[in-house]
Amino acid sequence: MAADADDTVYYVISDLHIGGDEQLEEVDFLDELLAFLERLERTEESVELVINGDAFGLWEFTTLEGLAKFDHLEATYPDLFAQLRATGASVPITLLPGNHDHELAAYDEYVERFAAYNVDLVQEASITRPVGGRTIHFEHGHQRDPNNRIDDWGNPAETPLGYYYNTQVTSRAGRLSERGRYNWLRDVQAVTPTERMPIWLLSKYFYREMNPFMRHALVPFLLLFNISALLAVLAGLDLTGVISLPLAQTEAFLEGFGLAGTAVWFLLVINVAVAGLLVLIGIPLYLVKRDVRKTIDRFGVFETDLTVDPEEPYAEAARERFAEHPETAVFCYGHTHRAGVREVDGRLLVNTGTWLKRLHRRDGIVGVLPPVFFPSYQLCAVRIAADADGVAVEYETIQKPSPSPDELTFTERLLTLGRDPEPELPGRTVVTETGVVSSDEGRLQP
Numbered sequence: 053m054a055a056d057a058d059d060t061v062y063y064v065i066s067d068l069h070i071g072g073d074e075q076l077e078e079v080d081f082l083d084e085l086l087a088f089l090e091r092l093e094r095t096e097e098s099v100e101l102v103i104n105g106d107a108f109g110l111w112e113f114t115t116l117e118g119l120a121k122f123d124h125l126e127a128t129y130p131d132l133f134a135q136l137r138a139t140g141a142s143v144p145i146t147l148l149p150g151n152h153d154h155e156l157a158a159y160d161e162y163v164e165r166f167a168a169y170n171v172d173l174v175q176e177a178s179i180t181r182p183v184g185g186r187t188i189h190f191e192h193g194h195q196r197d198p199n200n201r202i203d204d205w206g207n208p209a210e211t212p213l214g215y216y217y218n219t220q221v222t223s224r225a226g227r228l229s230e231r232g233r234y235n236w237l238r239d240v241q242a243v244t245p246t247e248r249m250p251i252w253l254l255s256k257y258f259y260r261e262m263n264p265f266m267r268h269a270l271v272p273f274l275l276l277f278n279i280s281a282l283l284a285v286l287a288g289l290d291l292t293g294v295i296s297l298p299l300a301q302t303e304a305f306l307e308g309f310g311l312a313g314t315a316v317w318f319l320l321v322i323n324v325a326v327a328g329l330l331v332l333i334g335i336p337l338y339l340v341k342r343d344v345r346k347t348i349d350r351f352g353v354f355e356t357d358l359t360v361d362p363e364e365p366y367a368e369a370a371r372e373r374f375a376e377h378p379e380t381a382v383f384c385y386g387h388t389h390r391a392g393v394r395e396v397d398g399r400l401l402v403n404t405g406t407w408l409k410r411l412h413r414r415d416g417i418v419g420v421l422p423p424v425f426f427p428s429y430q431l432c433a434v435r436i437a438a439d440a441d442g443v444a445v446e447y448e449t450i451q452k453p454s455p456s457p458d459e460l461t462f463t464e465r466l467l468t469l470g471r472d473p474e475p476e477l478p479g480r481t482v483v484t485e486t487g488v489v490s491s492d493e494g495r496l497q498p
Contacts, residue, residue, distance in 0.1 A: 414426050
């Protein structure tokens, strides 16, 4: 049973995505999750843990149906369920379904199965909790995402666009991941927004799957492409007599360095020739592509994106909630995997982030090399409690070592040298009677 006293401290986590086909079963943060649950088990505070959706990746099971998925979870993660039972005996644990585990709202048997582990499964799209004379609104957030909205809540046959993406792309990646040179495809769940999937696949192919000799041969050319393309244009102008380049003098200068200079000259000539050819081909192709895109836009072929605005739909939902229920101090959601706090109409919009790996895109500084997706962890639990001045929201970092250097090739590490991601969680923020105050940054901006 969930706690209902105003002095209850709420810890909120979401988007664990535990489970799935084959390689998706790997849970990189399992030790950290168990330690977090053990800490709550021993706390002397009046605490309730809210798991705000997508605790489990039920969409990612494509060979199991219904409660067979729960049986598999029990068998695969016995330590997790044992710790849930132990923690739940000390503090209330409330579990809300998300889109990936919407089936939890579809079968009443799940309520009994989770109750055996002292977890209160609430088969609703949202809940509220009292805090400091006000309330917190909890929802996973997928109902604000047109690609993942469940219109017929609790219907096990409800399959929005996101369902097909996960069964056809995410789950298949879990089945195929072990075939790669490195087990990288299982990180598909960490690719957000979804529109980055093609460039992520290109990046991993180039840096991980491409024949190493081919990649090492291409790197110098791609690094020098911008310079080579410029030189190709200048060479064309030289051939037409518009300008005069000191080509003979440059060749003679490089030949003075012997075999090494000759090799540099040869490499430069090849680069310029190839780059010039690509520029000549690329210009008409670009014009054709732009015209085709305009035609597609006129017919509205792609009216729905695979991704969703990470903030505005939730800000609008929060405004509506705050207007209809003025006692609400915090609108808490997950789904987008972006931990953050935003002031909306003098109250707080809070995203609980994800426990999955995060991938930070790092584009090349020069040349046309594919971007590098640098991995990191940003595990956190959001703590919401009454404060002397109002309602306080804090992010507690769950410490986890950085991903193994083996996840990046030498080339990727070299290209991102000094550009490691340093993600930061928001500081302590308080909703007062007059507005929102951050202890780190002063008054937040709407």
